[in-house]
Amino acid sequence: MQPAESEELVDRIRDTLRTIVDPEMGSNIVDLGLIYDIAVQEGGLVRVTMTTTIKGCPATAFLKEAVQNCVWYVPGVEYAEVRLTYEPPWTPEMMH
Amino acid sequence: MFGATLSRWTMSYFAAALIFLAIGEMMMVLGFGYPVSSIEAPETLALVHTIALGWLSLLMAGALLQFVPVLVGRPLSFPHLAFPALVLLVVGITSLVLGFASLAGTDGLSPLLLPVGATVTIAGFGLLVSVFATTLWQARPLPLPARFVAAGLGSLVIACLLGGTYAFVLSGLADAPGAIDLTLEGVSLHAALGLGGWLSFTTMGVSYRLLTMFMLSPDRERRSSRTVWILGAAALGMIVCIVPMILVGFAGRTTVLVVAALASVIAIGIYMADIVRIYRGRKRKLIELNSRAGIGAFAALIVATVIFVALLISGQIPEGVGPLVYLVTFGWLTGMGLAQLYKIVPFITWLECYGPLLGRMPTPRVQDLVVETRAAFWFRLFYLTVAVASVALYLDSTWLFRAGSLGQLIAVNALVFEFVATRRLSNVPSNLRLPGGFTGPHLFFPSFQSRRQP
Numbered sequence: 001m002q003p004a005e006s007e008e009l010v011d012r013i014r015d016t017l018r019t020i021v022d023p024e025m026g027s028n029i030v031d032l033g034l035i036y037d038i039a040v041q042e043g044g045l046v047r048v049t050m051t052t053t054i055k056g057c058p059a060t061a062f063l064k065e066a067v068q069n070c071v072w073y074v075p076g077v078e079y080a081e082v083r084l085t086y087e088p089p090w091t092p093e094m095m096h
Numbered sequence: 097m098f099g100a101t102l103s104r105w106t107m108s109y110f111a112a113a114l115i116f117l118a119i120g121e122m123m124m125v126l127g128f129g130y131p132v133s134s135i136e137a138p139e140t141l142a143l144v145h146t147i148a149l150g151w152l153s154l155l156m157a158g159a160l161l162q163f164v165p166v167l168v169g170r171p172l173s174f175p176h177l178a179f180p181a182l183v184l185l186v187v188g189i190t191s192l193v194l195g196f197a198s199l200a201g202t203d204g205l206s207p208l209l210l211p212v213g214a215t216v217t218i219a220g221f222g223l224l225v226s227v228f229a230t231t232l233w234q235a236r237p238l239p240l241p242a243r244f245v246a247a248g249l250g251s252l253v254i255a256c257l258l259g260g261t262y263a264f265v266l267s268g269l270a271d272a273p274g275a276i277d278l279t280l281e282g283v284s285l286h287a288a289l290g291l292g293g294w295l296s297f298t299t300m301g302v303s304y305r306l307l308t309m310f311m312l313s314p315d316r317e318r319r320s321s322r323t324v325w326i327l328g329a330a331a332l333g334m335i336v337c338i339v340p341m342i343l344v345g346f347a348g349r350t351t352v353l354v355v356a357a358l359a360s361v362i363a364i365g366i367y368m369a370d371i372v373r374i375y376r377g378r379k380r381k382l383i384e385l386n387s388r389a390g391i392g393a394f395a396a397l398i399v400a401t402v403i404f405v406a407l408l409i410s411g412q413i414p415e416g417v418g419p420l421v422y423l424v425t426f427g428w429l430t431g432m433g434l435a436q437l438y439k440i441v442p443f444i445t446w447l448e449c450y451g452p453l454l455g456r457m458p459t460p461r462v463q464d465l466v467v468e469t470r471a472a473f474w475f476r477l478f479y480l481t482v483a484v485a486s487v488a489l490y491l492d493s494t495w496l497f498r499a500g501s502l503g504q505l506i507a508v509n510a511l512v513f514e515f516v517a518t519r520r521l522s523n524v525p526s527n528l529r530l531p532g533g534f535t536g537p538h539l540f541f542p543s544f545q546s547r548r549q550p
């Protein structure tokens with residue numbers, strides 16, 4: 001995949017993830033800064049690195065699964081892998 | 097792993113707690129216990145334990161089942177013990193309260209209900225302490241809020257052992273000199289460890305985390321917060337040390353109590369400064385009702401602390417302890433409890449109903465499950481009635497206290513109605529209420545369906 005195509009796919013994934021609204025904050029998870037990284041690899045393999053506002057949040061598994069579902073259905077994505085991290089921990093300053 | 101699960105029995109704990117609160121409010125309206133009876137009367141002890149154990153302790157236990165995993169970032173150990181603990185606690189506390197009622201001369205009740213109730217209650221708390229202590233132990237080193245919980249659990253254990261001793265002495269089953277000495281001289285320790293250690297200190301610790309989480313305030317461990325923990329834990333440790341001092345007849349207990357009181361007052365002062373910083377440093381400009389209603393509870397804590405210092409300096413603790421304990425129990429602890437329930441109930445309900453649908457279809461926000469303008473009125477009425485009843489106690493006006501309690505009963509029941517409306521999804525816009533053909537949640541009990549949960 002060409003770099004330009006990759007970038008375009010990342011943008012499409014980011015736009016799709018904006019449809020997921022954090023139920024507590026009422027804002028989408030991209031603008032909240034919960035998506036740390038979206039990496040596109042050969043063959044349409046996409047690795048998303050994300051966090052939650054607080055470690056151990058009971059909504060964590062739901063958010064992670066929602067991200068996985070959303071990314072999977074973006075045209076051009078063949079396989080989606082979501083990794084949860086708390087390094088660095090999320091802070092309110094990360095909101096866009 | 098980072099996960100924390102949805103606690104299956106938390107809503108059941110909350111429901112039982114709210115029923116005990118309504119019963120306690122009705123007792124006050126009907127003039128059962130203080131101030132109609134004396135502060136040491138069995139009627140008052142029945143009322144105090146209905147509120148402190150039935151309402152506040154069940155509320156705290158239910159909240160900890162959900163939030164200890166959040167505090168330590170790992171799942172709860174032995175979560176299946178939550179239900180048997182709830183059964184033991186409801187049966188034990190009911191029996192304990194009826195035991196006090198029997199001491200007050202209520203016909204048809206045996207005084208043996210008192211030791212039986214105490215034993216069953218202690219067994220229930222024992223199960224819960226095992227669950228929380230194991231979870232905390234496996235999560236070492238503990239973050240600061242969890243250390244508050246650990247100190248609170250330690251206080252609960254000692255308060256339970258003292259309470260159990262009193263129950264056996266009062267029912268005539270124990271007559272060892274040490275047990276009688278503890279019953280005569282140690283009741284204030286039991287109350288301090290229960291209300292101050294278990295309920296207040298734990299609330300303070302959890303509030304550090306929940307308030308920063310709900311208001312998006314900077315979430316870092318401050319030196320001041322560590323000082324609050326050190327001073328508070330030291331004060332509780334000093335209070336515990338007085339127990340062996342009573343048993344061996346050691347003099348100097350008053351000095352230790354005064355030092356513990358001073359440490360507590362300083363800790364509360366620093367804690368309040370931290371809370372002001374958390375509110376001021378929030379990124380969420382619009383404060384939700386749970387955080388706004390919490391301000392009333394903090395105000396009650398400040399007023400109670402000022403009154404406590406004034407009583408301490410003037411040497412009038414015995415005269416002023418009744419109104420003071422009322423203000424702490426209802427203004428601070430009940431106010432904070434109801435305020436946070438207003439957030440926790442919709443949050444848990446959202447997770448139960450809409451969590452599995454997130455990212456698959458449009459779902460409401462947590463805020464869509466509540467109507468703040470309606471509930472705000474009932475919170476205002478609640479705090480007004482706390483103020484009226486507190487003043488009534490200082491004025492020694494029984495009728496004004498009962499009138500205030502009636503208003504409080506109305507406010508509490510209205511808030512219970514709001515919680516039920518939240519559980520019923522009544523406030524959610526109809527197009528988002530039950531997407532995908534899902535059924536609503538059970539009111540009090542966990543769903544045994546195969547609905548996926550994290």
